[in-house]
Amino acid sequence: MNKLLDETLSIKIAEQINSRPSTPFDNAYKAALSTKGARYIQGFLAFAGKPYRPIEHSWIELDDASDVRIIDPTLPYLNKNPQEIWYFAAHSLTFKKLKAIIEESKEDYPEDDPLPIYGDPPYEYYGDVMLGGQDYLAAYQAAEAKCKEINELNPESN
Numbered sequence: 001m002n003k004l005l006d007e008t009l010s011i012k013i014a015e016q017i018n019s020r021p022s023t024p025f026d027n028a029y030k031a032a033l034s035t036k037g038a039r040y041i042q043g044f045l046a047f048a049g050k051p052y053r054p055i056e057h058s059w060i061e062l063d064d065a066s067d068v069r070i071i072d073p074t075l076p077y078l079n080k081n082p083q084e085i086w087y088f089a090a091h092s093l094t095f096k097k098l099k100a101i102i103e104e105s106k107e108d109y110p111e112d113d114p115l116p117i118y119g120d121p122p123y124e125y126y127g128d129v130m131l132g133g134q135d136y137l138a139a140y141q142a143a144e145a146k147c148k149e150i151n152e153l154n155p156e157s158n
Helices: 007-016 024-034 095-108 134-153
Strands: 002-005 039-046 055-063 067-071 086-094
Touching (some): 039 134, 055 086
Parallel strands (some): 002 067
Antiparallel strands (some): 055 067
16 A cells, blocks of 8 residues: 655645644654544654654654645645655554543643654664654654665765
């Protein structure tokens, strides 16, 4: 199944929810709230140039007949060519599951931000941080390999 970034819908939803830069988890949560059939996704982005490593990020996905569309409500703030951004999913939640986790987190830990959501322990290391399960580690490693590949192939964009 192909996953295609829907630039037009990403920008439209970003405008509808008043997305903000540097808040991809909140932006994706708001997008999931306002988009029927959306799945909330956490993972990593890879692209050429700084910071030369994967970026932890969140977006939503919509299933179509043969494709999955990636809707990124933070896309307008990434300042990257959308055709040169690669998405690596680590964690996927239905709207119902997402809402239940957020409500439980707010009740159990009212002083903490409920996003991002890392699933159940045990957690693995990725990068310099210990968060997420084996799926996070696999997504991070795939994004890291892509970052190395595209930054070695495109030294002029570094």
